[in-house]
Amino acid sequence: MNQVSFCFDKVKKDCLKFIKSQETKKDRFKNKEKMIKSFLIPLCFWVSNKVDEKKPYFVGLAGGQGTGKTTISSLIRIILIKYFKLKVFRISIDDFYKTRKERINLSKKIHPMLLTRGVPGTHDVNMMLNFFKKIKRKKFKRFMLPIFNKAIDDRSEKKDWYDLKIKPDVIIFEGWCVGAKSEKPSSLKKTINSMEKLKDNKQIWRKYVNHQLKSKYKNLYSQLNCLIYLKAKNFTLLQKWRLKQERKLWLKNKRNSKLKIMSKDDVIDFMQTYQRITQNMFRYMPKYASIILNLNTNHQIQSVQYKKK
Numbered sequence: 001m002n003q004v005s006f007c008f009d010k011v012k013k014d015c016l017k018f019i020k021s022q023e024t025k026k027d028r029f030k031n032k033e034k035m036i037k038s039f040l041i042p043l044c045f046w047v048s049n050k051v052d053e054k055k056p057y058f059v060g061l062a063g064g065q066g067t068g069k070t071t072i073s074s075l076i077r078i079i080l081i082k083y084f085k086l087k088v089f090r091i092s093i094d095d096f097y098k099t100r101k102e103r104i105n106l107s108k109k110i111h112p113m114l115l116t117r118g119v120p121g122t123h124d125v126n127m128m129l130n131f132f133k134k135i136k137r138k139k140f141k142r143f144m145l146p147i148f149n150k151a152i153d154d155r156s157e158k159k160d161w162y163d164l165k166i167k168p169d170v171i172i173f174e175g176w177c178v179g180a181k182s183e184k185p186s187s188l189k190k191t192i193n194s195m196e197k198l199k200d201n202k203q204i205w206r207k208y209v210n211h212q213l214k215s216k217y218k219n220l221y222s223q224l225n226c227l228i229y230l231k232a233k234n235f236t237l238l239q240k241w242r243l244k245q246e247r248k249l250w251l252k253n254k255r256n257s258k259l260k261i262m263s264k265d266d267v268i269d270f271m272q273t274y275q276r277i278t279q280n281m282f283r284y285m286p287k288y289a290s291i292i293l294n295l296n297t298n299h300q301i302q303s304v305q306y307k308k309k
Helices: 002-022 032-048 069-082 100-109 125-136 192-201 204-214 216-221 235-253 264-288
Strands: 055-061 088-092 143-145 162-164 170-175 226-231 291-295 301-306
Touching: 002 032, 002 069, 032 069, 032 291, 032 301, 055 069, 069 088, 069 170, 088 162, 125 216, 192 204, 192 264, 204 216, 204 264, 226 264, 235 264
Parallel strands: 055 170, 055 226, 088 170, 226 291
Antiparallel strands: 143 162, 291 301
């Protein structure tokens, strides 16, 4: 029995249990065993070979909305813990969103569109940089990290935050714009959707977001040891997958009247704020990502490309 098959036997039960927890009656995962065995286990062997005992290995994982970042990163975490016996901590860039109050202030001070969470500039970058700094220290000290609750569009209470008690071997840092690079100022002039045309005709929002990518976020992303990119075929597919994601959220929480579940129109509008950077990532990220997981139209991993790094 080869190493991949042996690993699959060890992690299969835990991985399939997690996948089942993410399914609904209408939305079932297909070819899940192939995804684990053919793509995710070899990827985990690649990561484990890079791990240094002295300092945590930072894995960036990016992909457009609805590509399955949470599912893929969670499965990678399960495999690295179960088979490779590594200490793994997974967190999303989404957990570092500024509070609703902070975004209200930002929307008044810079541009109204910055009230909407998502784009660079709506995260607490200083908190992320501080997290990266603390985790690299030789003498590790226990600390807390936020959890963002998208259903209420604000941070969870501190009692529910991540409690990091031990120094991880691997940190999976996932998010739709992780690793994204800034655009040339000249390309910002052309509007790419109705939202930019109606709400950002003076380019204030676009320029602010782009400047964030060029400065603070560039510094943050430069500290990642590798970057995994989930590449979808096009933006229309991402909209379809994001709508499915919202439907799942509604099915799981339909009894809670306080939750902010988005309608189809809300999702389409919301995703327009993501469109510019997402399309820029389609074009350029395959050139500099360490590993590219190509997704087919059925939301499955079709192929994988490894870059030397």
